[in-house]
Structures are given as structure tokens and as C-alpha cells.
Amino acid sequence: MDASQLAAEDYASADRAQQLLADRFNGAPSLYRQMKSWEDLVINVEKGFDTTWIWEYHSDLACRDWLHDALPILTPAMQMLCQRRIEELDARYRAATGPAKELNTPVTRRSARDRWWHDRYPLLIDHDEDTPLPPSWSPAPTRIA
Template sequence: MEGELLDAEDYASVLRAVQLLSGRHRRDMTLNARMDAWAEFVADVEEGFDTMWAWEFEHDMVHRDWLHDAWPILTERVRRLRQPELDALDERFRLATAPVPSSGMSAGATSSPARWWRSRYPRLVTGDPTAELPATWSPAPTYIG
């Protein structure tokens, strides 16, 4: 967001998004914190998602859900300035994940096709190779380390 200053309306839109969405998405976090959390989750998936947390994978996407819900609340300027960063993170997530077969999608994924990230699973995993993984993670991810 360098080079262009935000004004009071821009900051108010971020605050409005935080206030309106806090009840649905765990706790109050700023736009910057949500973007950072999505980036951290994407990095975790890229490096190999730990099988110990396999059943929490969908829950960990709450930050991307928040960004999706917040985007229409934010001013055009905030969206324009942050969209390239979000697009880059989303592309990294797509590359680090595989699509869930349509017959195995969860109710949340099938009810909202705009939330494409909910119908994906990690390509690489770490941890216990004998750990049970969600049935929707098929074909099975590759174990590394």
C-alpha cells in the first residue's frame, strides 16, 4: 500500500469490517492482521501441513473467509491497494493445494462456490504417515519429512 495514502473513509471502512465481522470470524483483528494470518497459513501449507492438524484444516481458513466477507465493506481504494497481495497469496495457496473431488466437498464448500479455498486440501503433509486424514483428501497428499 506504499505510495498512496489512505484517508479517513478508508480507515473507517476497515474499522466497519472489523466490527461487523468480529462475531462470525473468531475475534477482532485488523485487515493487516488478517492478511498476515492468511499469509502465514499459506506458508504453512506450502511447507507441508502437519497431519496432526488435518481435521482443523478447514477451520484454519477463517482468515480467508473474513477477507472474502470484508472485501465489499472496504473502500475501493483499500481493495485496489490490497488486491495484488491477496491475489498473490491466493495463487500460492492454489499451487500448494489440490481440489477436493466434487463428490467429497463439505457442505460449506458446495453451498458457496465463491469460497473456492474451502474446496482444496494440501498437496504436501508432514507428521505421522499413519495418521487418519479426511476422506476428501484424495488422492492422498505426499508426505515430506
């Protein structure tokens, strides 16, 4: 299926997700915007995450949280179209990240977590030595600068 096969109800479901999730995500970004944000973050992680923005890393993952919450609101046709692209980006994100070290949390909790992307960190970073890395980013990522 491609976008040319979507009907008005499919687009309406994307609008509905945008409105329903607006309060939870402090605004009403579009499905397209959130898909693009996830893609941009994945590309940045693949190229080497700039640790100037290290403390915003988990906030940047909110676009993937939004997509996770939006999928059940979408029509099956829109879900199928989005899910295929999300799965491609997820695979690239997994390849460019490693599992974060659990701090004060039993390992068994990680496997039950449905937002797995928060439990990973970039393996390649553009890092200023003066910026401390989070303790959960262990072993330390490879520096490119």
C-alpha cells in the same frame, strides 16, 4: 497504489469491517491480522502442512473467509491494495494445493461455490502415519517426513 496513499476514510473502512464481522467470526481481528493469518497459512501449506493440526485445517481457512466478507466493506482504495496481495496469496495457495475429492456432492456445485479455498487440500504434508487423512484428500498428498 501503496499504503502511503491511503486516507483516514480508508483506514476507517478497515475498522468498520472489523466491527461488522466480529459477531460472525467470534471476535474482532484486524484487517492486518487476517491478511497476515492468510499469508502464514499459505506459507505453511507451501512448506508442507503439519497433519498434527489436520482437523483444524478448515478452521484455519476462516481468515480467508473473513477477507472475502470484508472486501466489499472496504473503500475502493483499500480494496485495491488488499485485493492485489490476496490474489498473490491465492495463486500461491492454488499452486500448493489440489482440488479435494467431492464426497456425496455433485461436481457442478463446486464450480458455483464462491469460497473455493475450502475445496482444496495441501499437496505436501508433514504426516504422522497414525493420523488418518480426510477422505476428500485424494489422491493422497506427498509426505515430507
